Amino acid sequence: QVQLIESxxxxxxxxxxxRLSCTSSGRASGIYALGWFRRTPxxxxxxxxxxxxxxxxxxxxxSVKGRFTISRDVAKNTAYLQMxxxxxxxxxxxxxxxxxxxxxxxNVYRRLSDYGYWGQGTQVTVSx
Numbered sequence: 855q856v857q858l859i860e861s862x863x864x865x866x867x868x869x870x871x872x873r874l875s876c877t878s879s880g881r882a883s884g885i886y887a888l889g890w891f892r893r894t895p896x897x898x899x900x901x902x903x904x905x906x907x908x909x910x911x912x913x914x915x916x917s918v919k920g921r922f923t924i925s926r927d928v929a930k931n932t933a934y935l936q937m938x939x940x941x942x943x944x945x946x947x948x949x950x951x952x953x954x955x956x957x958x959x960x961n962v963y964r965r966l967s968d969y970g971y972w973g974q975g976t977q978v979t980v981s982x
Contacts, residue, residue: 856880856971858950863976866940870980874935876950876973887953887963888926888933892946893975899949903935904962907953913962918944940980947975 862874874890889904903924904913912924923936933950953963954970963969 856952856954858952858971858973860948860950860973860976863948863978865979865981867982868940868942868980870940871936871938872940872978874937874948874950874976874978876933876935878931878933878952878971885928886955887957887961887968888924889951889953889963889969890924890933890935890948891951891966892944892948892978894946899966901964902948904964905933906960906962907957908959911960911962913964937978940978942980945978945980947977949973949975 857880858876858878860876866872885907887907890902891899892902893899902915903922905924905926909926921939926933950973951969952971
């Protein structure tokens with residue numbers, strides 16, 4: 855059973871930075887496309903960033919482009935979301951997602967249904 859554990863959330867002032875981590879376990883082998891999503895109360899989870907199986911391609915929501923960076927360390931089974939220049943509207947629960955199925959090495963996925971495994975979420979609050 856694949857498990858994803860997020861960490862790194864917290865309270866930060868506007869303009870500040872946080873780095874979220876997502877470590878996977880429970881899988882013998884395989885590298886899959888990964889993504890980060892977020893949800894605010896009363897809304898659906900929305901796509902934030904995605905990275906391809908190869909790690910060579912990334913994609914971002916327009917609202918975070920230029921401020922957030924997704925990356926991965928295959929040797930550590932860990933994905934990261936570096937968040938800079940944070941704004942109050944970035945306040946949300948952030949979830950990492952693992953596609954859990956083969957995909958072309960360069961594809962980045964943006965839909966909830968593209969992912970088979972989810973973490974429990976970590977709260978990010980941007981407030982002064």
